[in-house]
Amino acid sequence: MTIPNTEIELVTGTLTDLRCDLLILAVFDKRKLSPTAQKIDKACDGKLTSLIEQGELDGKKGATLLIPEISGIRAQRILLVGCGKQDKFGPAEYQEVCNKAISQSCRSNIKHVISTLPELTLSKQHDQKKYHPHWRIEQATIAAYGSLYRFDALKTDNKKDKSRPARINFTFDETADTKFSQLAITQGVAIGRGISLAKELGNMPGNICNPTYLADQALALAKTLPIITTILEEAEMEKLGMGALLSVSRGSRQPAKLIVMEYKGGAKSEQPVVLVGKGLTFDAGGISLKPAGAMDEMKFDMCGSASVFGTVQAIAEMKCPINLVGIVPSSENMPDGDANKPGDVVTSMSGQTIEILNTDAEGRLILCDALTYAAKFKPATIIDIATLTGAVVVALGSHATGLLGNDETLVQDLLQAGQITRDRAWQLPLWESYQGQLDSNFADMANIGGREAGTITAACFLSRYTKDYNWAHLDIAGTAWKKGKLKGATGRPVQLLTQYLITRAKTRT
Ligand code: BES
Ligand code: MN
Ligand code: ZN
Numbered sequence: 001m002t003i004p005n006t007e008i009e010l011v012t013g014t015l016t017d018l019r020c021d022l023l024i025l026a027v028f029d030k031r032k033l034s035p036t037a038q039k040i041d042k043a044c045d046g047k048l049t050s051l052i053e054q055g056e057l058d059g060k061k062g063a064t065l066l067i068p069e070i071s072g073i074r075a076q077r078i079l080l081v082g083c084g085k086q087d088k089f090g091p092a093e094y095q096e097v098c099n100k101a102i103s104q105s106c107r108s109n110i111k112h113v114i115s116t117l118p119e120l121t122l123s124k125q126h127d128q129k130k131y132h133p134h135w136r137i138e139q140a141t142i143a144a145y146g147s148l149y150r151f152d153a154l155k156t157d158n159k160k161d162k163s164r165p166a167r168i169n170f171t172f173d174e175t176a177d178t179k180f181s182q183l184a185i186t187q188g189v190a191i192g193r194g195i196s197l198a199k200e201l202g203n204m205p206g207n208i209c210n211p212t213y214l215a216d217q218a219l220a221l222a223k224t225l226p227i228i229t230t231i232l233e234e235a236e237m238e239k240l241g242m243g244a245l246l247s248v249s250r251g252s253r254q255p256a257k258l259i260v261m262e263y264k265g266g267a268k269s270e271q272p273v274v275l276v277g278k279g280l281t282f283d284a285g286g287i288s289l290k291p292a293g294a295m296d297e298m299k300f301d302m303c304g305s306a307s308v309f310g311t312v313q314a315i316a317e318m319k320c321p322i323n324l325v326g327i328v329p330s331s332e333n334m335p336d337g338d339a340n341k342p343g344d345v346v347t348s349m350s351g352q353t354i355e356i357l358n359t360d361a362e363g364r365l366i367l368c369d370a371l372t373y374a375a376k377f378k379p380a381t382i383i384d385i386a387t388l389t390g391a392v393v394v395a396l397g398s399h400a401t402g403l404l405g406n407d408e409t410l411v412q413d414l415l416q417a418g419q420i421t422r423d424r425a426w427q428l429p430l431w432e433s434y435q436g437q438l439d440s441n442f443a444d445m446a447n448i449g450g451r452e453a454g455t456i457t458a459a460c461f462l463s464r465y466t467k468d469y470n471w472a473h474l475d476i477a478g479t480a481w482k483k484g485k486l487k488g489a490t491g492r493p494v495q496l497l498t499q500y501l502i503t504r505a506k507t508r509t
Pocket of ligand 3: 280362
């Protein structure tokens with residue numbers, strides 16, 4: 001199991017009396033100890049002040065100092081973490097130091113960590129109502145999972161790696177409501193685990209993580225959680241007329257799967273939110289073959305579906321009062337004698353015909369049938385998540401997810417959820433004027449819209465299958481994984497999605 005199984009809990013009591021292997025304390029720029037750190041400093045005869053005055057740590061953001069021997073308190077060691085300038089201490093800085101502190105705690109001799117970081121208030125220019133104590137507890141929990149995660153399932157010496165704390169406790173603002181602080185941990189743990197699951201599935205190579213593997217994951221979720229999983233095989237998809245989805249999988253030896261996960265946490269009468277995630281377990285491009293460089297990264301082409309798995313698991317684990325359906329069309333896109341050819345025309349489940357001018361624009365082909373199928377659940381809202389276009393990487397880079405939709409309220413709600421979690425999205429226009437780029441001489445539409453505005457024309461294509469819904473589309477091609485030395489799945493946008501669903505459930509009840 002590479003998903004961290006560290007126990008994360010709140011702790012109360014006099015800090016100097018609490019036993020642990022490592023106590024995490026904050027120092028701001030210009031050698032300013034946080035209020036909690038000052039108390040500890042007093043208890044240990046000014047040891048922290050004297051180390052700081054000797055120049056061991058100045059409080060610069062991200063700097064750390066491990067103090068191994070300490071008397072006057074029960075903690076074995078102290079980790080001082082620099083938080084930068086106090087008047088510049090915002091949500092991003094808070095997340096960053098939380099991450100830093102936990103990564104520095106990954107040593108074999110540290111089993112039990114107590115972190116006081118959730119006690120830090122953000123500087124005045126940040127809305128204290130938004131970034132309340134519960135936000136800080138939740139984010140500290142998610143950050144802990146983030147820095148504990150590593151992909152070692154396929155390394156042969158993974159058993160040796162025991163250098164992760166088994167227990168992390170957070171102290172917190174005791175003026176904050178204890179019940180909500182507890183809820184913040186519960187939700188933080190569920191979200192942290194959901195993100196880890198999304199990373200784990202994303203990182204799995206294409207020879208292991210194929211459509212059948214994803215289907216098995218969905219069945220496994222249904223074993224431990226109140227989730228109903230249904231898998232549709234190719235024969236059933238054939239009966240439903242999913243000609244677009246099946247045309248993609250025809251070029252692969254792996255059978256396609258349509259995975260459905262239902263979680264019913266809300267009222268019986270409440271229409272569900274449906275999440276549809278692109279589950280392309282490997283995208284070679286098909287006959288319109290991709291160039292060889294970095295083609296390995298196309299194992300990440302199922303990260304949309306991974307975020308659906310992570311979100312459904314998180315929502316079910318935190319028992320969120322909402323009805324949620326996750327739908328994952330899953331296939332490979334390979335070149336083959338039986339694969340789609342440029343110029344082929346296929347008929348989608350909606351009845352609309354599609355001329356496939358580029359077999360590498362396959363994501364929209366599997367998504368359109370899944371979106372049509374979603375009608376079965378009478379969704380109140382439908383959100384698809386897909387590594388859909390290289391163009392979104394050009395437009396927004398790796399910081400913002402592309403967001404387009406046919407309902408402005410939904411778009412604004414998603415932007416908000418991204419803002420508060422910093423799993424951010426940015427809206428692109430879905431104007432009618434772009435639709436003409438999809439005109440085809442031989443079918444109802446082409447599957448590509450030319451060089452210009454590739455992310456928008458991809459969304460235009462999907463919009464033709466979502467006319468009856470409040471719908472939004474998240475293009476995560478730039479945000480779902482990192483390249484280079486830190487190559488790996490990010491677990492985005494699980495945080496954005498869970499935040500959106502939690503807020504929605506709250507405003508409904
Ligand atoms: N999975 C890719 C999108 C992608 C490309 C994600 C590069 C991340 C990095 C998608 O299936 C694809 O190939 N899209 C094409 C569409 C084009 C043929 C209209 C693209 O973006 O090049
Ligand atoms: Mn492709
Ligand atoms: Zn793709």
